[in-house]
Amino acid sequence: MIDKRKNDHIFLASSPESQIGESWLDEVILIHKALPELDLDDVDTKAVFLGREISMPFIIGAMTGGTELAEKINARLAKAAEELRVPMYVGSQRIGIIKPEARQSFEVVKANAPSIPKIANLGAPQISRLPDEQLLRWAEEAVAMIDAAALAVHLNPAQEVFQPEGEPYFRNVLAKLRFLKKELKVPLIVKEVGNGISMEVAKLLNGIADIIDVAGAGGTSFITIEGLRAKEARPELYEISEEFKTWGIPTAAAICEVKSAFKGPVIASGGIRSGLDGARALSLGADYFSASQPLLKAALEDRAAQALSRIRQELSIAMFLVGAADINELKKAPKVLGPRLESWLRQRGIIC
Ligand SMILES: Cc1cc2nc3c(=O)[nH]c(=O)nc-3n(C[C@H](O)[C@H](O)[C@H](O)COP(=O)(O)O)c2cc1C
Structure with a gap:
């Protein structure tokens, strides 16, 4: 059952049907600098993540594990991550913890990407119901499985609502996160899965999360993916998912929301489709994308390394065209915000 779900997610997420709404990153207009006073080759995209140097402030997002296909994808992503020196998340590791034969699909990441920072992954609905002792064991096992530099916990209430076999159990999550922060030896990342994190939530996570990944709306929609999975057996759930499919905080707004309330580093994600989108996200204050x-x-087409190179090239070009020699300068680049984002920020009292 859980194996089938993992493969459904891979197939549905890779189709255009799953890409819903807008990230609003096109509402961030970086100002062209006709006198960059740099050569393109002078642009340095390097960054530091969890104490390790990486080639650009980009992280391969959390996706999969648990099936043969997932193993292939993880191995390809890990190889590319190691080659291009970028960090990598894995997908939820519950399946690897409860099914020993599924472990290999995560362990390939450790084998193929020994030197880059790797991020373990568990879901809020699982952590909310595990007794503390068992939770710590699961978290430690997830970290050890891939030799992770951090553990991410995903908050996915909208996904769980529309998942036919979903577990919308979100009572007690904050207390469990606090417990993990206290007991776990690696930093804690809290992320969404495509509906965004608000400033109210970010405020609650101060002192608990070391890093927040906003995972805003405008890219992969798990409301749509789960709705489509429900279509035959639970047609009413599919219909409701259609009503909710644009639900969430557009990524550009989510970056500003979190940045205004959270004291730690911020990862921008959700509908980021190029290094230019990444540059826009960094100019809003994100530290990574x-x-x-x-x-x-x-990865499905076996061109993961090329995709990463392309993102780095696009980021370099955007930096050159705003005259930014490094990531710190890019973050200070002048920009103009479009009307939807500006109105959102005004109504929310956020300066971004
Ligand atoms: C196939 C697939 C599986 C995913 N599984 C997980 C998961 O297990 N854990 C998690 O934290 N996020 C998971 N996500 C969510 C992503 O990490 C990300 O937040 C979301 O896809 C939005 O980013 P995107 O628009 O760039 O795809 C998954 C995404 C995809 C595409």
Whole structure:
């Protein structure tokens, strides 16, 4: 059952049907600098993530594990991550913890990407119901499985609502996150899965999360993916998912929301489809950017390393054209915000 779900997610997420709404990153207009006073070759995209140097502030998003196909995808992504020196998340590791034969599909990441920072992954609905002792064991096992530099916990209430076999159990999550922060030896990342994190939630996560990944709306929609999975057996759930399919905080707005309330580093994700989108996200104050679906598609076609090179090239060009020699300068680049984003920020009292 869980294996079938993992493969359904891979197939549905890689089709255009799953890409819903807008990230609003096109509402961030970076100002062209006709006098960059740099050569393109002078542009340095390097960054540091969890104490390790990486080639650009980009992270391969959390996706999969648990099936033969997932193993192939993870191995390809890990090889590309190691080659291009970028960090990588894995998908939820519950399946690897409860099914020992599924472990290999995660362990390939450790084998193929020994030197880059890797991020383990568990879901909020699981952590909310595990007794503390068992939770710590699961978290430690997830970290050890891939030799992770951090553990990510995903908050996915909208996905769980529309998943036919979903577990919308979100009571107690904050207390469990606090417990993990206290007991776990690696940093804690809290992320969404494509509906975004607000400033109210970001405020609650101060002192608990080390890093927040906003995972806003405008890219892969798990409301749509789960709705489509429900279509035959639960037609009413599919119909409701159609009503909710644009639900969520557009990524550009989510970056500003989290940045205004959270004291730690912020990862921008959700509908980021190029290095230019990444540059826009960094100019809003994000420290890193991440994408999932484009890397999934690239891995399925065995061109993950090319996809990463392309993102780095696009980022370099955007930096050159705003006259930014490094990532810090890019973050300070002048920009103009479009009307939807500006109105959102005004109504929310956020300066971004
Ligand atoms: C096939 C697939 C599986 C995913 N599984 C997970 C998961 O297990 N854990 C998680 O935290 N996020 C998961 N995600 C969500 C992504 O990490 C990301 O937040 C979301 O896809 C939005 O980014 P995108 O628009 O670049 O795809 C998955 C995404 C895809 C495409």
